[in-house]
Amino acid sequence: xxxxxxxxxxxxxxxxxxxxxxxxxxxxxxxxxxxxxxxxxxxxxxxxxxxxxxxxxxxxxxxxxxxxxxxxxxxxxxxxxxxxxxxxxxxxxxxxxxxxxxxxxxxxxxxxxxxxxxxxxxxxxxxxxxxxxxxxxxxxxxxxxxxxxxxxxxxxxxxxxxxxxxxxxxxxxxxxxxxxxxxxxxxxxxxxxxxxxxxxxxxxxxxxxxxxxxxxxxxxxxxxxxxxxxxxxxxxxxxxxxxxxxxxxxxxxxxxxxxxxxxxxxxxxxxxxxxxxxxxxxxxxxxxxxxxxxxxxxxxxxxxxxxxxxxxxxxxxxxxx
Amino acid sequence: xxxxxxxxxxxxxxxxxxxxxxxxxxxxxxxxxxxxxxxxxxxxxxxxxxxxxxxxxxxxxxxxxxxxxxxxxxxxxxxxxxxxxxxxxxxxxxxxxxxxxxxxxxxxxxxxxxxxxxxxxxxxxxxxxxxxxxxxxxxxxxxxxxxxxxxxxxxxxxxxxxxxxxxxxxxxxxxxxxxxxxxxxxxxxxxxxxxxxxxxxxxxxxxxxxxxxxxxxxxxxxxxxxxxxxxxxxxxxxxxxxxxxxxxxxxxxxxxxxxxxxxxxxxxxxxxxxxxxxxxxxxxxxxxxxxxxxxxxxxxxxxxxxxxxxxxxxxxxxxxx
Numbered sequence: 001x002x003x004x005x006x007x008x009x010x011x012x013x014x015x016x017x018x019x020x021x022x023x024x025x026x027x028x029x030x031x032x033x034x035x036x037x038x039x040x041x042x043x044x045x046x047x048x049x050x051x052x053x054x055x056x057x058x059x060x061x062x063x064x065x066x067x068x069x070x071x072x073x074x075x076x077x078x079x080x081x082x083x084x085x086x087x088x089x090x091x092x093x094x095x096x097x098x099x100x101x102x103x104x105x106x107x108x109x110x111x112x113x114x115x116x117x118x119x120x121x122x123x124x125x126x127x128x129x130x131x132x133x134x135x136x137x138x139x140x141x142x143x144x145x146x147x148x149x150x151x152x153x154x155x156x157x158x159x160x161x162x163x164x165x166x167x168x169x170x171x172x173x174x175x176x177x178x179x180x181x182x183x184x185x186x187x188x189x190x191x192x193x194x195x196x197x198x199x200x201x202x203x204x205x206x207x208x209x210x211x212x213x214x215x216x217x218x219x220x221x222x223x224x225x226x227x228x229x230x231x232x233x234x235x236x237x238x239x240x241x242x243x244x245x246x247x248x249x250x251x252x253x254x255x256x257x258x259x260x261x262x263x264x265x266x267x268x269x270x271x272x273x274x275x276x277x278x279x280x281x282x283x284x285x286x287x288x289x290x291x292x293x294x295x296x297x298x299x300x301x302x303x304x305x306x307x308x309x310x311x312x313x314x315x316x317x318x319x320x321x
Numbered sequence: 322x323x324x325x326x327x328x329x330x331x332x333x334x335x336x337x338x339x340x341x342x343x344x345x346x347x348x349x350x351x352x353x354x355x356x357x358x359x360x361x362x363x364x365x366x367x368x369x370x371x372x373x374x375x376x377x378x379x380x381x382x383x384x385x386x387x388x389x390x391x392x393x394x395x396x397x398x399x400x401x402x403x404x405x406x407x408x409x410x411x412x413x414x415x416x417x418x419x420x421x422x423x424x425x426x427x428x429x430x431x432x433x434x435x436x437x438x439x440x441x442x443x444x445x446x447x448x449x450x451x452x453x454x455x456x457x458x459x460x461x462x463x464x465x466x467x468x469x470x471x472x473x474x475x476x477x478x479x480x481x482x483x484x485x486x487x488x489x490x491x492x493x494x495x496x497x498x499x500x501x502x503x504x505x506x507x508x509x510x511x512x513x514x515x516x517x518x519x520x521x522x523x524x525x526x527x528x529x530x531x532x533x534x535x536x537x538x539x540x541x542x543x544x545x546x547x548x549x550x551x552x553x554x555x556x557x558x559x560x561x562x563x564x565x566x567x568x569x570x571x572x573x574x575x576x577x578x579x580x581x582x583x584x585x586x587x588x589x590x591x592x593x594x595x596x597x598x599x600x601x602x603x604x605x606x607x608x609x610x611x612x613x614x615x616x617x618x619x620x621x622x623x624x625x626x627x628x629x630x631x632x633x634x635x636x637x638x639x640x641x642x
Contacts, residue, residue: 030351051599275601277373279600315592315639
C-alpha cells in the first residue's frame with residue numbers, strides 16, 4: 001500500500017472517535033426494507049436512510065466530525081468550504097450546532113433553493129463565478145481574511161472518518177450482510193464504508209454505483225489511476241465530482257467493483273424507491289438500486305445494504321415530470 | 322357511556338392480543354423529528370411514520386388483526402371488503418400473508434393504480450358501478466357466493482384493536498407526550514388511539530384533524546351525534562368517509578377537539594413534510610401538521626405525536642404540480 005507521505009489515512013480509531021463525538025448531532029437513521037423490491041431483485045435489500053439524516057444527507061456526519069474535532073481556538077475562526085451541494089448545508093448545520101462561523105463559497109449560478117438551504121442553517125454564502133479559477137480565488141480570499149478552517153467535501157480524513165460511522169451503524173442494525181452498495185461521486189461515503197467494513201466486517205463486499213454520464217470512478221478503477229471526467233452531466237447531480245488522492249486510496253484497495261447505470265435507469269429506480277419505500281431521496285441515491293436491477297446475478301440471494309445518501313430534492317422539478 | 326346493545330367495544334386486552342398476533346406481519350415504524358418544524362410550530366413534533374408500514378398504511382395493522390384472528394374454518398372461506406383506498410390493499414396484503422382468499426369490491430371508476438395495488442397483493446378485484454346501491458348489491462353477492470368474512474374498513478372492533486397498536490408503539494418510542502394528533506375520516510385510527518391512550522396514558526390529549534371540505538366528524542363532534550357529509554370532495558381523499566357507531570363512540574368519549582383545515586393548508590403542509598422529513602406521504606396525512614400550524618397556541622411548548630397515516634401517492638399527480 002503506497003500513499004503520498006503527506007496523506008493521513010484515517011483509521012478505525014478515528015471512526016470510533018468520530019462516532020462518540022458526533023453522536024449528539026446526528027440521527028441514527030432507520031433501515032427500511034420492501035418485500036416487493038426483494039422479490040423484484042431476488043436479493044434481500046436493506047436501505048440505510050441517510051436521506052433522513054440531519055440536514056438531509058450523510059454529509060452531516062463528516063461535517064460534524066470535522067467541526068466538533070476543532071480546538072476552541074481553531075473553532076473560533078470558523079470553517080469554510082466550497083460546495084453547491086449537500087456538503088455546504090451540512091457544514092453550515094454542524095457549525096451552527098457548535099455556534100461558530102461558517103462560510104460557503106457557491107457559484108452565483110447555483111439554484112436559489114440551495115443557497116437558501118446553506119444560509120438557512122446559519123452560514124454566510126459568498127458567491128463566485130461558475131469557474132474553477134473564480135472559485136479558488138474567492139475561496140482563498142475568504143480563508144485569508146477569516147483564518148477559517150477548510151473542510152473539503154470528501155478529500156479530508158476527518159470527513160471520511162465521519163462518513164464511516166454510517167456503516168458502523170448499518171452492521172449493528174442488520175446482521176449477516178453479504179454486500180454494501182453505495183453511490184460514488186467524490187468517494188467520501190465509499191471511503192468511509194471501506195474504512196469501517198475492512199476493519200470490522202471484512203467479509204462484506206463493497207460495491208460502488210455511478211452514473212454512466214459521470215463515470216470517472218469506474219474508469220479510474222479499471223485503469224488503476226485517477227481519471228477525471230470532462231464536464232460530466234447527470235440527473236444524479238451529487239455524483240459529478242471526481243475522486244481525489246484520499247478517496248482513491250480506499251476505492252483502489254477495498255472496492256470489489258463499480259457498476260455504472262444510465263440516466264433512464266437512475267430515474268426509474270428513483271421513482272420505484274419513492275413509490276415502494278415512501279421516502280424522498282435524491283437521484284444520486286438511486287444509482288445503487290439501479291445497479292442491482294441491472295446486475296441481478298451479482299446480488300441475487302445476497303443480503304445487501306444500500307446507502308440512501310440524501311433527500312434534498314427540488315419537489316417542483318422531479319425528473320419524471 | 323351508552324352504546325347500542327349489539328356494539329362490542331374493543332378493550333385494552335383486545336389491543337394487547339392484536340399486538341402479539343400481528344407482530345410478524347407489520348413493521349414497528351420509526352418516529353421522525355425535524356428541528357426546523359419544531360422551530361416553525363414552537364412545539365416538539367414526533368411523526369409516527371405509518372406511511373412506512375407494510376402496504377404503505379396503518380391499515381395493515383387492523384386488517385392483519387382481523388385476518389389472523391379468524392378461525393381456520395372462517396379463514397378458509399376468505400375475507401371480503403369494499404374499499405377504493407388503503408383498506409383494500411391492506412386487507413389483500415394480510416390475506417396474502419395468511420394465504421387465504423380475499424375479494425375487494427371497487428367502483429369500476431377507481432383509478433387503475435388502486436386496482437393494481439389491491440390485485441398486486443393477491444386479492445380478487447370485483448368491480449361495481451360507482452353508486453352505493455350497486456356496491457351493496459355486488460358485495461352481497463360476493464359474500465353469499467363465497468361465505469367470506471366481511472372486514473369493514475373501520476367500523477369493526479377487530480380493525481380498531483389493530484389500529485390501536487400504533488399508539489402503543491408510539492408511547493414506547495417517545496416519552497412524555499402531551500398530545501397526539503391523528504387525521505380523521507371514518508375514525509379507525511382515532512378510535513384505536515383513544516382505546517390505547519385512554520387506558521395506558523390518559524394524560525395525553527387526543528386531537529383529530531379533518532379537511533374543511535369533509536368535516537363530518539367536526540360537525541358531529543360539535544352536535545353530539547353523527548352527521549354525514551353530502552358528497553365531500555377533498556385532496557385528502559382518504560378522509561371522505563363518515564363516522565360510524567363504533568368510531569363515534571370513541572370520538573365522543575375521548576377526543577379533546579377536532580380541528581379543520583383548508584385544501585391549501587393541507588397541500589402546503591404536505592409539501593413541507595416531504596421537504597423537511599424526506600418522506601412520501603398522502604395528503605390525508607398532512608391534515609395533522611396543517612392543524613398544528615393553524616392553531617399554534619394549542620400546541621406550543623407541547624410534545625406532540627402526529628400519526629402519518631399512509632404513503633400511497635400517485636407520483637405522477639402531485640397536488641402542487
